[in-house]
Amino acid sequence: MEPVEVKKLQVELDAFANRDVYLHLETTNGSYATHFNEGFFNAGAFIRNVVINYELGKVVGDSPHRVGLKLPHGWVYAQGITHYELDEQGRLLLAGHDGSGKLAVALQISETPFSY
Amino acid sequence: MAIEKEQHVLVVFPHPDDEAFGVSGTMSTHVDRGTPVTYACLTLGEMGRNLGNPPFATRESLPEIRKKELQASADAIGLTDLRMLGLRDKTVEFEDDEKMVRLMSALIDEVKPSLIITFYPNYAVHPDHEATARAVVRAVRRMKDRPKLHCVAFANNTLDELGKPDIIHDISEMRDRKMASMKAHISQTAWMLEEMEKRLAEGDTETENWLTRERFYNYRWDEDFEDSF
Numbered sequence: 465m466e467p468v469e470v471k472k473l474q475v476e477l478d479a480f481a482n483r484d485v486y487l488h489l490e491t492t493n494g495s496y497a498t499h500f501n502e503g504f505f506n507a508g509a510f511i512r513n514v515v516i517n518y519e520l521g522k523v524v525g526d527s528p529h530r531v532g533l534k535l536p537h538g539w540v541y542a543q544g545i546t547h548y549e550l551d552e553q554g555r556l557l558l559a560g561h562d563g564s565g566k567l568a569v570a571l572q573i574s575e576t577p578f579s580y
Numbered sequence: 581m582a583i584e585k586e587q588h589v590l591v592v593f594p595h596p597d598d599e600a601f602g603v604s605g606t607m608s609t610h611v612d613r614g615t616p617v618t619y620a621c622l623t624l625g626e627m628g629r630n631l632g633n634p635p636f637a638t639r640e641s642l643p644e645i646r647k648k649e650l651q652a653s654a655d656a657i658g659l660t661d662l663r664m665l666g667l668r669d670k671t672v673e674f675e676d677d678e679k680m681v682r683l684m685s686a687l688i689d690e691v692k693p694s695l696i697i698t699f700y701p702n703y704a705v706h707p708d709h710e711a712t713a714r715a716v717v718r719a720v721r722r723m724k725d726r727p728k729l730h731c732v733a734f735a736n737n738t739l740d741e742l743g744k745p746d747i748i749h750d751i752s753e754m755r756d757r758k759m760a761s762m763k764a765h766i767s768q769t770a771w772m773l774e775e776m777e778k779r780l781a782e783g784d785t786e787t788e789n790w791l792t793r794e795r796f797y798n799y800r801w802d803e804d805f806e807d808s809f
Contacts, residue, residue: 465635488639494629495670495706499736510627510670547635557638564771565633572639579643580668 465547465559468529473548476556477521477531480573488512488572489542513577516540528560531571542571583609583749587616590693590727592684592716594622594672594708596650597765602732603697604657604761605751606794611658618661618691621650622712627669630768637767649765656760663687673711677718677809680711684719693727696720700731700797701805703738717799718809730796745795752792759791 492508518533518540532541544560551557555574562568572578589610593599599607599619610617624643631637637645647664654662665683667675688696699713713731720726730747751758762769779787 465638467634490627490639492627492629495708499705502736546633549638551638551640555640557640559631559635559639561631561633561635563633565631565635566629567631567639568629570639578640580666 465549465557468523468527468545468548468558470523470529473523473529473531473558476548476550477523477533480556480575481518481521483575484515484517485573485575486513486577487516487540488570488574488578489540491542491569492567494566516573531558540571542569544569545571581748581750584695585613585615586610587694588691589615589617590688590691590696591617591619592622592687592696592698592712593619594667594706594712595625595669596621596623596646596653597625597762597768598709599657600653600758600761600765600769603794604653605754605758605792606697606749607657607659608754608757609749609751616661617659618663618687618693619654619659620663620665620687622665622667622672623669623708624650624664625669625768628768630771642767645767646765649767653761653764656757656764658757670708672708675711677715680715681718681722681809684715685722688719688723688727695728695730697730697732697796700733700738700742700799703731703733703735703742705735714805717805720799721801721804721809726801729799731799732795733797742797745797747796747798749794749796750792751794755792 490510493506497504497506516535518535520534523529523531528544528546530543531545545558546560548558558571559567560569591599591603607617625646626643628642698716699709701713701717704710704713720729733742776787
């Protein structure tokens with residue numbers, strides 16, 4: 465993965481617009497957050513291999529960036545995106561890694577389903 | 581205390597590296613005695629958060645990395661029967677509960693262990709640990725002749741509620757192999773091991789103790805975690 469360059473990532477987001485794509489979206493604090501800090505309210509969400517078709521995708525802001533996808537009847541967005549990669553299978557992988565190297569958010573789109 | 585001789589040991593945990601911290605020394609001891617040891621690892625830790633900054637892996641490339649690390653850990657332990665059960669990290673508790681029990685029962689029927697090691701239900705912190713522990717306890721509860729069931733517990737309330745562990749294995753002789761097992765999972769353990777080695781260099785006895793002792797609780801059937809399932 466490499467740090468997000470807005471112009472380059474925007475080109476990749478445009479390339480996946482207006483076609484059916486598989487979505488992976490997750491936010492996480494890790495399963496041990498409350499173990500190490502008992503007052504911590506641990507929340508997160510995960511969705512994988514749901515098909516969407518977005519008409520407009522945008523990356524905005526300084527790092528960590530926000531990325532939003534406008535759908536015919538709704539929205540997908542993620543904040544905290546720091547890195548991206550178009551992997552060898554042509555999948556667009558976006559992630560937000562904190563200073564200690566832990567993933568906090570991931571937004572991925574692919575023309576073919578992600579593994580299980 | 582001395583580690584009792586077993587016919588066959590079955591270890592069931594959900595994540596690559598669970599075995600390294602809790603039981604690798606015990607497993608190595610059994611392996612060296614010629615006791616068959618089976619490790620069933622339910623997931624590949626697909627949702628691990630340590631991906632580096634700068635990143636060394638992605639959400640999609642991590643499982644393959646962790647699979648190799650798991651195999652390397654098994655090699656360090658001397659384990660030859662490693663099963664990867666193909667579930668997905670962080671989803672174990674959402675699987676059908678009866679399906680999970682049957683998965684465990686099938687494994688137990690095949691392996692016929694004299695000792696099973698897993699987590700202690702309600703004292704295992706991670707939802708996957710809890711779901712694994714529940715499935716194993718339920719499967720064993722249904723058996724007529726129950727094998728021994730040793731459980732790893734590390735929730736913050738463990739000492740208050742369960743008291744001190746009733747089984748403490750001295751694994752000093754296996755210290756290097758335990759370390760090698762933990763190091764095999766380097767993608768997820770690098771930061772932790774760095775901290776640990778710093779403390780060891782400072783002569784921290786608690787850390788040294790943690791490396792040379794493995795602690796378990798006999799599952800308390802008279803205080804079963806649920807009345808029925």
